[in-house]
Amino acid sequence: MDILEGLRARKTVRGFTDKKVSREVINEILTDAHWAPSASNQQPWYFHALSGKPLSKLCSAIMIARRQEKKTYDPSRGKTIPKEYVDRTRKLFQGLRPFLSSLGDDQRAFIETGSFCFYDAPAVIFISMHKALPETRLMDIGMAAQNLMLSALARGLGTCAVALTLLYADVINSELKIHKDFKTVLCICLGYPDNSFPVNRFRSSRDDIAEFVTWKGFDE
Numbered sequence: 001m002d003i004l005e006g007l008r009a010r011k012t013v014r015g016f017t018d019k020k021v022s023r024e025v026i027n028e029i030l031t032d033a034h035w036a037p038s039a040s041n042q043q044p045w046y047f048h049a050l051s052g053k054p055l056s057k058l059c060s061a062i063m064i065a066r067r068q069e070k071k072t073y074d075p076s077r078g079k080t081i082p083k084e085y086v087d088r089t090r091k092l093f094q095g096l097r098p099f100l101s102s103l104g105d106d107q108r109a110f111i112e113t114g115s116f117c118f119y120d121a122p123a124v125i126f127i128s129m130h131k132a133l134p135e136t137r138l139m140d141i142g143m144a145a146q147n148l149m150l151s152a153l154a155r156g157l158g159t160c161a162v163a164l165t166l167l168y169a170d171v172i173n174s175e176l177k178i179h180k181d182f183k184t185v186l187c188i189c190l191g192y193p194d195n196s197f198p199v200n201r202f203r204s205s206r207d208d209i210a211e212f213v214t215w216k217g218f219d220e
Ligand SMILES: Cc1cc2nc3c(=O)[nH]c(=O)nc-3n(C[C@H](O)[C@H](O)[C@H](O)COP(=O)(O)O)c2cc1C
Pocket: 010, 011, 012, 013, 014, 092, 111, 114, 115, 160, 161, 162, 163, 164, 165, 186, 203, 204
């Protein structure tokens, strides 16, 4: 797949078929992720690839933890987020609504329930990073994550990055036996897209690029 084509074709997939993703394919995808650039080539990512029983066990543990304590995501973490960002979240949920009506779910319930069980994806990649590294290294993690998602797309797979479930990072860390010096920073659901799943027909929008760029020195 052409890079430019892939960049615009990628979109989040939230419904997967039961078809397993082989270890060989995942290894290729992770190798592509690993070719991402990183500051001083520190390669700060670490991957846990889960499928089958260990993944079901983790999902059950998250569900149990959730029943015991229903944590809610506060995107502002107590601070006021500028209105434009709040509006974009609202727009995303509004856009999802028509695709969810046939499932009888509201958007928030769908995203929450779906995220906590990784949308029943046959495989999930957990990305962790050493705690001693500065937060700026999350840039590198983001680059590896984007490589991972584009590589998956080129191989006919769909992905959904999931951060919501990090509310239960303690459960993930203990089930996956993540080293105590590392923290889990992102989960990525991976599987073959179920094209009959209504939500997969949804495509998020982007605001006009002109609102995101300041140009200087181009009209001289
Ligand atoms: C860091 C990150 C965390 C995300 N967390 C979640 C999540 O917890 N649950 C979910 O359903 N989608 C999640 N998403 C997917 C976003 O909602 C999605 O990327 C966004 O709406 C844009 O849509 P697109 O990926 O189809 O272009 C996440 C995406 C990113 C990049």
